Amino acid sequence: MKHWFKSIENDVAGTSYSLDKVIAELNFDADGLIPVIAQDEKSMKVLMFAWMSKESLDETLRTGKMCYWSRSRQGLWRKGSSSGHSQTVKSIAADCDGDVLLAEVSQVGFACHTRRHSCFYLRFWEDKVTLIE
């Protein structure tokens, strides 16, 4: 499955491939999903982690707005469609074995459903975990 990504890993910086080819080689899991990390393009904070199906990735690339796959609702999750807290895509990258995506986004409002900027607000410190936001 991961042979194509292996085959290009020694290519030099600046080498390009067709987007269609890379998407066709991405390693979606047994449920047809790929993990996605969303990072704020300005603060560089990691905002959230979610999943995309092929369909939601296609929509994201077509519209420039992050569209995830909701595993609980088993449907497209157009981020911000009810809350208004949408994410505009600034860039997307795939990792070395093509099984994770990283999106830099411009976030309107809050990434987290709790109205915090980032979902990662539970900080481990020594023998405690503290709400940092």
Added chain:
Amino acid sequence: MKHWFKSIENDVAGTSYSLDKVIAELNFDADGLIPVIAQDEKSMKVLMFAWMSKESLDETLRTGKMCYWSRSRQGLWRKGSSSGHSQTVKSIAADCDGDVLLAEVSQVGFACHTRRHSCFYLRFWEDKVTLIE
């Protein structure tokens, strides 16, 4: 499964919980694993994405060095144990539903097995994907 994280989401910033309690409530998946995002503490670049078991998380917290779970080898993956490219933990955070971890690390050498700083070196841009590192 996620009731505990739900129950604390309206607590105020600064509230603390016992680390043991939070770890006991983390939502490891059906394989006993939790996704982990590693971010460089200085550059804020997302370096890699991997998985931890309860055992590897315990070791990471005990030693202060990132220890993942290798799904391909089905064993503990002490990052850098053969390459020397280890990661010292600066902080760890859990997300709002306790099913993802984010680690800020100090990276020795390269995070990626391809000797690139980050695994996310395949940048999507219009109809192409380009090696950016």
